[in-house]
Amino acid sequence: MRDIRHFVNGQALTRTSGRFGDIYNPNTGEVQARVQLATADELDAAVQAAAAAHPAWAATNPQRRARVMFEFKRLVEANMQDLAELLSSEHGKVVADSKGDVQRGLEVIEFACGIPHVLKGEYTEGAGPGIDVYSMRQSLGVVAGITPFNFPAMIPMWMFGVAIAVGNTFILKPSEKDPSVPVRLGELMMEAGANLGMDLKGVLNVVHGDKVSVDAILQHPDIKAVSFVGSSDIAHYVYSQGTLAGKRVQAMGGAKNHGIIMPDADMDQVVKDLSGAAFGSAGERCMALPVVVPVGKKTADELRERMVAEIETLKVGISSDAEAQYGPVVSAAHRQKIADYIQIGQDEGAELVVDGRDFKLQGYEKGFFIGPSFFDGVKPGMKTYHEEIFGPVLQMVRAESFEEAVDLPSKHQYGNGVAIFTRSGRAAREFAARVQVGMVGINVPIPVPVAYHTFGGWKRSAFGDTNQHGMEGLKFWTKVKTVTARWPEGDTEDSAFVIPTMR
Numbered sequence: 001m002r003d004i005r006h007f008v009n010g011q012a013l014t015r016t017s018g019r020f021g022d023i024y025n026p027n028t029g030e031v032q033a034r035v036q037l038a039t040a041d042e043l044d045a046a047v048q049a050a051a052a053a054h055p056a057w058a059a060t061n062p063q064r065r066a067r068v069m070f071e072f073k074r075l076v077e078a079n080m081q082d083l084a085e086l087l088s089s090e091h092g093k094v095v096a097d098s099k100g101d102v103q104r105g106l107e108v109i110e111f112a113c114g115i116p117h118v119l120k121g122e123y124t125e126g127a128g129p130g131i132d133v134y135s136m137r138q139s140l141g142v143v144a145g146i147t148p149f150n151f152p153a154m155i156p157m158w159m160f161g162v163a164i165a166v167g168n169t170f171i172l173k174p175s176e177k178d179p180s181v182p183v184r185l186g187e188l189m190m191e192a193g194a195n196l197g198m199d200l201k202g203v204l205n206v207v208h209g210d211k212v213s214v215d216a217i218l219q220h221p222d223i224k225a226v227s228f229v230g231s232s233d234i235a236h237y238v239y240s241q242g243t244l245a246g247k248r249v250q251a252m253g254g255a256k257n258h259g260i261i262m263p264d265a266d267m268d269q270v271v272k273d274l275s276g277a278a279f280g281s282a283g284e285r286c287m288a289l290p291v292v293v294p295v296g297k298k299t300a301d302e303l304r305e306r307m308v309a310e311i312e313t314l315k316v317g318i319s320s321d322a323e324a325q326y327g328p329v330v331s332a333a334h335r336q337k338i339a340d341y342i343q344i345g346q347d348e349g350a351e352l353v354v355d356g357r358d359f360k361l362q363g364y365e366k367g368f369f370i371g372p373s374f375f376d377g378v379k380p381g382m383k384t385y386h387e388e389i390f391g392p393v394l395q396m397v398r399a400e401s402f403e404e405a406v407d408l409p410s411k412h413q414y415g416n417g418v419a420i421f422t423r424s425g426r427a428a429r430e431f432a433a434r435v436q437v438g439m440v441g442i443n444v445p446i447p448v449p450v451a452y453h454t455f456g457g458w459k460r461s462a463f464g465d466t467n468q469h470g471m472e473g474l475k476f477w478t479k480v481k482t483v484t485a486r487w488p489e490g491d492t493e494d495s496a497f498v499i500p501t502m503r
Helices: 040-059 062-078 080-091 095-112 154-165 180-195 211-219 232-244 267-283 297-311 332-347 402-411 425-434 470-476
Strands: 002-004 020-025 030-036 123-128 131-139 142-146 169-173 204-206 223-229 248-252 258-261 291-294 351-354 373-376 393-396 417-421 439-442 478-486
Touching (some): 040 131, 040 142, 040 204, 062 080, 062 154, 080 095, 142 211, 154 223, 258 267, 258 402, 267 393, 297 373, 332 351, 332 393, 402 425, 417 425
Parallel strands (some): 142 169, 169 204, 291 393, 373 393
Antiparallel strands (some): 131 478
């Protein structure tokens, strides 16, 4: 059986704790590999490698670091098909979706290629008599990222792309459910350096594990900052424990994104967009759209009829099936969790219009497949509305008015993303201004910003005061140093015992 090892100091780490986790093929339900699970000692080996590499890497000029990013981008693009197939084999998403996973990560790498420009500081000449003031952004040192199973390529690149480009060295702790692609990205980073005649050992390290390794990251005194993406309860834990240990922390949590359907919306587009946003990647996206809010009975009745017809056309298949809209979920336990939520929804009184629990794929009966499900009559007080299901389940919450539609996502515990579908510029503008959610789409079902803007939710969807990538990412991964300089001429004045001013 294939073993997936930690990747430390440019090579597989030979030492092992003796703890392993199983890696499944979600299409067949079979164990296909096992992954090492780190202890604090193995995490420390990675930190030591990163700490040793940091001084030279931080001293490398930004232009040369940018060249590494350019070469890394080229290598990832050259290996796109292999990376996508590897990702699909462990996660279960279809290969086309896996390519999108890799591509969205590469967009942040593209932003990181411009790091010489965005790292430029500020300068004021003549701030006072003969005094100049300037600021610079410098790396933090050894930093870490803890990433989820649902985007094993994109989210790691969101984190380490900017962090490494600004001069930090990085410890990546990916999900233990699908760890192979993160290791491969580490190998490609080393190859990018070698192709440019640069030794990048220790710059990007990959350590696998469970809560043991997460706690080791949070407690290690030499790790200066931690970025996390996962469920809200764990995000809160990471934020509280990391900040308690004196670290800089950004922790992105769960979501329950709403799609508001106004009566004037283009219903043809709405149905297609909802289908992809609710059921794509089997709903395993923090920016999925699992709640639809039609305004008015006529809008709701039409949407229900058309969504049922659209769901009947969806094809669920193995991840290598080019015609499948989505594949299996990541594990048997996650499939059962989704099925349990569907039952809870029924027990709470919501109408289960389409039930996907009995779906079986011929020849792959042991795979982790679940069909699309659709609820009507969902109410805000229900557990299934309050909590994140993270599966191919669409819930309809009917609203009588625009005001009610704005209130629903605004009052929800999560505030990651929201979308409104309308032809009215006035309604869209008012909605975007008033809704209490971090990312808003206007006729865009999954409003993930482009890489040079920033990603982040509100309320229990995010802990910390900085977002992912873009200029917010640059700020998170750097510290500011401000210099006030004076070059005296002639005799030195007597020492001043009062605070200097710029008069």
